[in-house]
Amino acid sequence: MSRGSPVVTATGGPRGPAHLVLTAAVARRYYLDGRSKVEIAEEFALSRFKVARLLDDARASGMVRIEIGHPGAIDVDLSSQLMATLGLTHCVVTDTPEDDPATLREHLGAAAAELLAEVVTPDDVLGLSWARSVSAMATALRSLATVPVVQLTGALARPDVDDSSIELVREVARVSGGPAYFFYAPMAVPDAATARALRRQPEVAQAFSRIGSVTIALAGVGAWAPEQSTLYDATSEAERSALAEQGVCAEISGVLVDAAGEPVRSALTDRMIGITAAQMRAVGEVIAIVYGRAKVDAVLAAVRGGMVNSLVTHSTLAEALIDAVRAGAPGVKGAG
Known part of the structure; x- marks a missing residue:
């Protein structure tokens, strides 16, 4: 020119x-x-x-x-990589720093809300287990197909917790416009006889009768360690130690599992009011919202045991999970 x-x-x-x-x-x-x-x-x-x-x-x-991006800072490449590594149905990884747990829960909750709004259809039945991260999802949720919403675990009363399983189910059902199946009962009671009696109460029995129809569930994953599981923190020191000796590595909605992902039967199991290991494995998709690198072994155990098959997490935990599999973590689909 x-x-x-x-x-x-x-x-x-x-x-x-x-x-x-x-x-x-x-x-x-x-x-x-x-x-x-x-x-x-x-x-x-x-x-x-x-x-x-x-x-x-x-x-x-x-x-x-x-440029192709996402307002929630979703790391698309890392999400795909972790999904393939663990053989997950869905995986969303946010690029959120780990140093502020409250902000981390907020970002993961927003990402989980978007995922739920996308994957839930009117043919589904949604089950909710209480966890701080699941509560953050409910706060961020703006739209959802009209579906029944089922409470999967009893309430865990703690001084630092502002809401409960009941409010969680009600809040999500309000967004959905579908029926809510909830019950007033604690997650764990003092003895097995009380647990059996509570499970026979009409509202508890009605909610439990719906668990078999749940197609998508949301849950948290806790490592069996201090400040890594609300259930762990709510039990006595003697019980924590005894369960650790039995090989408990993680808890998912109150279901205790060892490092291989196999359920650990215990006195605490008999005192729980909530979904069982067999019921959780029967759910088509269980989405866990998990944060904190200390939970690597717990997440891998949950995936190995078939308790969890989708994840919403953050980049540092995602990278640690991939590194663990590459280092030879046994029994994880997609490893090697």
Whole structure:
């Protein structure tokens, strides 16, 4: 091109200063202000076809560069990698720092809410187990197919917990518009006889009768260690030690499992009011919302045991899980 020749645009006309200014203004209205092409055409007294050509020119010239991203900072590549490594049905990994647990729960809850809104259909039955991360999901949830919502575990009364399994189910059912099946009972009671009596109570029995129809469930995963499981923190020191000696590695919705993912039967199991290991394994998809690198072994145990087959987590835990599998963690689908 000779010096002084006009620059040719994608629309076939010269790109002078006026054209550049008009193109930039139209692009700003469309991409940043969210205005429709019809609205832009009316504002600038242009045809819709002229607006479309200007937007094409903005992209072709490099004035507008479109990058594929996600407002929730989802790491798409790491999500795909972890999903393949563990053989998961769904996997969402957020690029969120681990140093602020409250912010981490908020981001994971928002990501889980988006996933749930996407995958739940009117043919599903949704089951909810209480966990701080699941509660964060309920807070972020804005839309959901009209489905029954079933409580899977009793309430865990703790001074640092503001809500409960009951409120969790009610909140999600309000968004869904479907029926809520909940019950007033603690997660664990003092003895097995009390647990048996409570399970026979009408509202508990009604909710439990629905567990077999649950197709998608949300749960947390706790490592059997201090501050890594609300159930662990709620038990006595003697019981924690005894369960550790029995090989308990993790708990998923109150279900205790060893490092191989096999259920560990104990006195605590008999005192629990909630979903059983067999029932959890029968659910088509169990989505665990998990955070903290200390839970690597617990997550792998939950996946090995068929208790969990989808994950919402953050990048540092996802990388640690992949590293553990590559280092030879046994019995994980997709490893090697």
